[in-house]
Amino acid sequence: MPELPEVEVTRRGLIAPLQGARIASVRIGKPLRWPLGIETAALAGRTITDVQRRGKYIVLALDQGVVLIHLGMSGSLQVSPMDAPAGPHDHFDLFTDQHLLRLHDPRRFGAVVWSPDTESGMAAKLLANLGVEPLGAGFSFEHLWAGLQKSRMPVKQLLLGGQVVVGVGNIYASEVLFLAGIAPTKPANQTTRPQARRLHAAIVEVLTRSIALGGSTLRDFVQVNGYAGAFQAQASVYGRAGAPCPRCGQPVQVIKQGQRSTYFCKRCQK
DNA sequence: AAAAGCCCCTGGATGC
DNA sequence: TGCATCCAGGGGCTTT
Secondary structure (H helix, E strand, O other): OOOHHHHHHHHHHHHHHHOOOEEEEEEEOOOOOOOOOOOHHHHOOOEEEEEEEEOOEEEEEEOOOEEEEEOOOOOEEEEEOOOOOOOOOEEEEEEEOOOEEEEEOOOOOOEEEEEOOOOOHHHHHHHOOOOEOOOOOOOOHHHHHHHHHOOOOEHHHHHHHOOOEOOOOHHHHHHHHHHHOOOOOOEHHHOOHHHHHHHHHHHHHHHHHHHHOOOOOOOOOOOOOOOOOOHHHHOOOOOOOOOEOOOOOOEOEEEEEOOEEEEEOOOOOO
8 A cells, every 4th residue: 555655644643743752562463574573572661763764664763773664555553542452453552651653454564673773684674775765865867767777677667666766656656657658568768868857757746746635545544643645536547447548538548567557548658 | 687476464346 | 145256555585
């Protein structure tokens, strides 16, 4: 589910309840993708100094160590009442003196991982090889252009890979390529410079707009306050196979690329 | 080295 | 109603 906008919306919602808070206790449910990497009791008493994000990871900076949280396909983080009983899909609870942060993740592709810092242990491994932040200063047109030139992969799959730019997942990859007018099957190194210009602008625009709308809610995702996102209602092509293209009226196509669905307009995207 | 495929897991929608 | 099949916002690991 969660792509960069959903993770960023979540991060923003966590700052007020968590920044500066002291961890009182931690409860773990069923196993997630990886073990936590530290005894839960050892986290008690530590302070959350900052709530950051890198790609699709939430990074809780502690006074000692960091906690990476990934939402996988079906995860969401909510601040819940302290006495709310844990449901069958609530697999990680972090209690501060004032709040309960709860990870709800039916499919359990998500992860919560502790490391001494972001440069060592599991965190370093997970954060290595991530591309630049699309909404940061490092995402220049020339960076995107250079990344496109180096690969013969279909441009959609290159975006999804996250080695050039992070955070563009399956929904936003289709949306961004539609907005840029680029066929998702086009080999990355065959995109023209004008196309790459449009792609660069589209990535920034679509992600920014989605964050402003609270992200996309297809099935599981909710914001920290429990509210759904609203971006999905404005999607041009994602999930709209057979519906008219908003630009030309031709039916939206769906194909499989690397076992993931891609939506696009045959007429508008070259 | 790059790229393609295979899984991890659960639940909802669809079809017979 | 019941059961089988397919599909889903990700991404690490293994195989070509």
